[in-house]
Structure formats: structure tokens, C-alpha cells
Amino acid sequence: MKRPKHAQPLSRGSGQPSRLVACHRSRGFTLIEVLVALAILSIGLMAGLRAASSMTDNAQRQWQVLLAQVCADNALAQLRMSTQLSNVGEQNLACPQASLDMRLVITVAATPNPSFRRVDAQVLQGASPLLRVTSLLSRY
Numbered sequence: 001m002k003r004p005k006h007a008q009p010l011s012r013g014s015g016q017p018s019r020l021v022a023c024h025r026s027r028g029f030t031l032i033e034v035l036v037a038l039a040i041l042s043i044g045l046m047a048g049l050r051a052a053s054s055m056t057d058n059a060q061r062q063w064q065v066l067l068a069q070v071c072a073d074n075a076l077a078q079l080r081m082s083t084q085l086s087n088v089g090e091q092n093l094a095c096p097q098a099s100l101d102m103r104l105v106i107t108v109a110a111t112p113n114p115s116f117r118r119v120d121a122q123v124l125q126g127a128s129p130l131l132r133v134t135s136l137l138s139r140y
Contacts, residue, residue, distance in 0.1 A: 067097035068123035068131035075104055075121050076135050085139045086117055100125060108137075115139040 029037075075093065079086055086108045095104040107120040115138055122132045 064100065064125065064130055067100060068102060068125075069133075071095040071097055071102055071104055071123050072121040072131055072133040075106055076119065076133065079106075079119060079137055085115075086119065086137060088117070095123065102130065111136070 075095070088108050088110050090108075091104075091106045093104045093106065095102045103124045105120075105122045105124065107122075109118045109120070111118050117137045119135050119137055120132065121135070123130045
């Protein structure tokens with residue numbers, strides 16, 4: 001009986017080969033190795049997707065705050081250009097910027113010095129505040 005090259009004899013205590021066992025050399029990955037690699041890859045991709053989503057949300061928020069800043073700056077510049085000192089009180093104004101419907105709440109308060117007024121400009125989108133700017137206006 002001729003033995004194949006890849007077979008090795010097994011012997012029982014007598015030294016005679018009882019049967020041949022084929023030795024297979026693996027040339028690929030097992031199913032477990034492939035599944036572990038896919039799990040690691042999917043965790044990495046999910047982390048990258050979450051980071052990209054967070055960056056997109058932050059860019060959107062910065063864009064909204066920038067538009068809110070423009071709205072507040074315009075209102076404060078209009079108050080500064082006025083020839084009369086603003087009356088104490090609160091005003092609610094619509095302030096549409098780009099495609100956002102924002103609301104501007106201007107609160108004018110008295111200060112210990114009658115020549116100055118404290119002005120708070122708060123920009124809201126819906127019920128959530130986007131920006132608050134505080135400034136002082138003078139009579140002269």
C-alpha cells in the first residue's frame with residue numbers, strides 16, 4: 001500500500017501503523033476569524049459615522065448662531081443710531097435670517113447713571129435661545 005505524501009501513520013503501542021491520518025494545511029480564514037474581523041470593522045465604521053454626524057450637527061449650530069449674531073448686531077446698531085435714548089421696556093421683533101424664523105427679544109433697562117441704558121438682545125428660534133448679547137447705550 002502506497003501512502004500519500006501528506007499522510008502520516010499512527011501507531012498503537014506495537015509500532016505498526018494502524019491507519020493514516022491526512023494533515024490538512026489551512027490556507028484561509030475560519031468563519032470565527034472572519035466574523036471577529038467584521039465586528040471590529042463595523043465598530044470602527046460606527047464610531048466614524050458618529051463623529052461625522054457630530055461634526056455636521058456642530059456646523060449647523062454654528063451657522064444658526066452666526067445668523068443670530070447678525071440679527072442681534074443689526075438691532076443694536078439700529079438702537080445706537082437712534083437720536084433718542086431708548087425707552088425702558090421689552091420689544092419682541094421678528095428676525096428672519098436665511099431660511100430660519102428667529103425672534104428677537106430686546107430688553108432695555110435703566111442703569112444707575114441716567115445717561116446710559118443696558119440693552120439685552122436675545123435671539124430665539126422657537127422656544128430655544130440661540131444667542132444673548134448685552135450692551136450699554138449712551139445718550140451722546
